[in-house]
Amino acid sequence: MTMRKLLAVSLALVMVLSLAACGSGQTKNEEPAAEETLAEEQAEEPASDEASDTGKVLVLYFSADNTKEVDAVSSATPMVGDVSSTQWIAEVIHEEIGGDIEGIIPSVDYPLGYDECADYAKQETDTDARPAFEALSVDPESYDVIYIGYPMWWYTIPMVLETFFDTYDLSGKTIVPFNTHAGSRDGGTYSVIQEREPGATVLEGIAISGSSAGSDDTRQQITDWLSGLGLK
Numbered sequence: 001m002t003m004r005k006l007l008a009v010s011l012a013l014v015m016v017l018s019l020a021a022c023g024s025g026q027t028k029n030e031e032p033a034a035e036e037t038l039a040e041e042q043a044e045e046p047a048s049d050e051a052s053d054t055g056k057v058l059v060l061y062f063s064a065d066n067t068k069e070v071d072a073v074s075s076a077t078p079m080v081g082d083v084s085s086t087q088w089i090a091e092v093i094h095e096e097i098g099g100d101i102e103g104i105i106p107s108v109d110y111p112l113g114y115d116e117c118a119d120y121a122k123q124e125t126d127t128d129a130r131p132a133f134e135a136l137s138v139d140p141e142s143y144d145v146i147y148i149g150y151p152m153w154w155y156t157i158p159m160v161l162e163t164f165f166d167t168y169d170l171s172g173k174t175i176v177p178f179n180t181h182a183g184s185r186d187g188g189t190y191s192v193i194q195e196r197e198p199g200a201t202v203l204e205g206i207a208i209s210g211s212s213a214g215s216d217d218t219r220q221q222i223t224d225w226l227s228g229l230g231l232k
């Protein structure tokens, strides 16, 4: 073999050896690296916790103070600052849970005086009326969990809520009632809501005396109730 041939053979041998080394080096270095990256990515992803994933949340509420006339203050409403007792609870829930919040505004304002409002509402209840309400800016049927707040009116839900339940089919949703009162507590209204929305799951609500809205104790009571529902 000439010197030139010897050199060519040696060079080819060196190239084959170095390519093999390079190839095996790539396999060793890249594959575990890729596995590590995937494992790291998986470790970084928040664990999917179905139980705490409550879906899209809406807090809806009605009170005598929900009027089209923005500055109107109803004496039928125990006020906490410039919001009604039911609105105050709705806002506490919203602060704790998040989601959207919306008031149900009747198309015809309720009388602002307590006695006048009481008479007007009694007539609605006695006649099983379905008072209209203003279009909502949200579609309740697009939510998973709907908190619904109201004051006790004549031992039951205000009739405008009957209109609401007639309007929307909340089958498959979770409904969480909350209400204010002056002694009747929930008055069996959570069962009424379940009857109106038989396809929904109605959870155990919370009944708060209107006059105790606004206090730290009541806020704590609401927070504890929310934690107990397992939705927080």
Ligand SMILES: Cc1cc2nc3c(=O)[nH]c(=O)nc-3n(C[C@H](O)[C@H](O)[C@H](O)COP(=O)(O)O)c2cc1C
Pocket (backbone or CB within 6 Å): 062, 063, 064, 065, 076, 077, 078, 079, 084, 085, 086, 087, 114, 117, 118, 119, 121, 122, 150, 151, 152, 153, 154, 155, 156, 180, 181, 182, 183, 184, 185, 209, 210, 211
């Ligand atoms: C028309 C009307 C009817 C009411 N009926 C009842 C009732 O049957 N039982 C009760 O405990 N409280 C009753 N209340 C008291 C309210 O439920 C209570 O004051 C509530 O806190 C009002 O909520 P708001 O601040 O959101 O308006 C009635 C109040 C009004 C104005």
